[in-house]
Amino acid sequence: MDARVIGRRIAYWRQHRRLTQSDFGALMGGRTARWVQMLEAGERQADPRLSVLTDSARVLRIPLERLLEDDPETATVDAVELEAIRSVLLRHDVVTGCSDDDGAGPLDVDALRRRVAHGWDAFQAGALAGLARLVPDLLIEANRAAARHTGEDQLTAYRALSMVLCLTEATAIKGGSGDLAHLAGHRAVIAAERSGAPVIMATAARHLADAMTHHGQPVAAAEFAVAAAARLTPDLLRAGPEGLSTLGALYLKAAMAQATAADQRDTRRAAAAARAVPDLLGQADDYAEQLGDADHNRLWSAFGRANIALYRLATHVQLAEGAEGVRVALKMSPADVSSLPRERRAHRLVDLAHAHLLAGQREKAVEALLDAEIEAQDEVLRRPRTHQLVQDLSLLGAGSAEGRLRALAGRCGLPE
Structure with a gap:
């Protein structure tokens, strides 16, 4: 070596x-x-x-x-931090939902909500390294609150617990751990059902569908997201902007799952999955239209026209339609892009880099990655998904951008 x-x-x-x-x-x-x-x-x-x-x-x-090792996996959430999260999820009190034997009382539900909001704000700001250290304690606090509070406070605590588990799922995805995301997603749905809140149920269902897709079950993920949407639609339509946002976001996850399902050996099923993507995105468009200019980040969903464009880009990339993906990304107005949370803006640039690579535009792919690094450093330097893109570009060559690509690989901890 x-x-x-x-x-x-x-x-x-x-x-x-x-x-x-x-x-x-x-x-x-x-x-x-x-x-x-x-x-x-x-x-x-x-x-x-x-x-x-x-x-x-x-x-x-x-x-x-x-x-x-020759091909190290370097992630925002490293193996030590992922293992700390997994250890908490496997604790007896967290698995069973019972109270732990800690002498401390349960966190006040208002304080718990503030801590959950802080975690989600950190996630959307792209501050993922610190977030991974926050999640284990937050899981314990939320579980304790749900176990010990009673009445309306207990329902509020279950809503918070579900949102913490959704945050855990999202953090695990960033760290490249599909199995941990799958576990957290299942727990999020269970806590959401206990909360009795349709918008929390829909949010948890969206995260479980995302986890299922990343865990190699995209067909089941699409079916689950659509079934959850069908079941919850009446309640969500009555819930105002939060309901419309969570309902539309379910269809975005279903679309991404179908795009992923299109990559399978059965060509007939693959073609059917690819054909389903535009209709699912169209469903999301309908709910964004109803939402209008209302706050597009209800329950940290970032749902709205701009995020739908991001999912169109992502599905084009998943379907290996590079030129179409580039077109969608560059068609977004500066106002639409700036309306998104920092994590989403960086995600758009990474997907644009993927699209440029698919379209044979490798120098532009490197430029997009460097722009993403400026937007949210962790999204580029410490995500396995982005590391793979950097390695692919290194193998294929990036022309006049070769030097900048080598420097980026070094910052990622990858061989230059």
């Missing part, structure tokens, strides 16, 4: 752990910042001693293999 590659990986994980070179050196047994600089530059020695790498992995709290 090239010492420079190992050095870049050490630098990546040091920055991810929010350690300065001086801090890292101190934890490595009193090494100087200059020593760390040389280690990260691959200048300490041609073949770093195993003891140095073992100590580095220990300080950085990662498996040694992360520094040595």
Whole structure:
């Protein structure tokens, strides 16, 4: 393994752990910042001693293999943080919904709602690294509140618990863990049903459909989302903007699931899935029209005309229709783009990069990725999905953008 590659990986994980070179050196047994600089530059020695790498992995709290393997998976939510979330989801009190034996009382429901809102605001701002450390405690607090409160406060706590589990699902997707997202999505639906709130039920159903799609079950995901929409439509239409937003968002997830289902060996079923996508997006269009110019981010759905355009772009990419995807993305007005949360704006640029790659426009793909990095750094530097795109571009070549692509790969912790 090239010492420079190992050095870049050490630098990546040091920055991810929010350690300065001086801090890292101190934890490595009193090494100087200059020593760390040389280690990260691959200048300490041609073949770093195993003891140095073992100590580095220990300080950085990662498996040694992360520094040595040929194709490391580097994510916003790393293996340690994902495991912390998984451990909480598998706790007896969280699985059963019973009260834990902690002596602390349940969090006041208003305080709980504020904490949930803070988590979702962080997600939409693209602050994913810190969010992964917030989720485990928030899960415990929300579960405790749902178990110990009574009456209307308990129903409110179940709504908050479902939204925390939806946030957990979304965080797991960002970290590339479809199985963890699937688990959290199931739990979100159960908590939502206990809450008795149709808009929360629809929100949880949307997240479970998303998790099912990422867990290799796109056909079931589309069916689930459409069934949830059919069941909840009367209640959601009476719920005003929140109801319209969550209903429309269900059809967006169904459309994405069908686009994913189109990538299967059975050509007849694949064609049928692809044909279903425009109708599902059309359903979402209808609800966006009814919503009008109302707040487009009810329950952090970002639902509205702009987000529908993002899903059109994403489905074109999934269907390998690069030129059509580029057309949809570039047709969006600056006002529409700026109306979206930061996470959505960065997501649009990453999907635009995918579309450019499919259309054979590799230099433009690199430009779109660099723009996405400026918009929300974590969406590019620490997502497995984006890393794969960077690696694909590196293999195919990016012409005059080759140097910028190599630099981006280095910032992602990937081999240049």
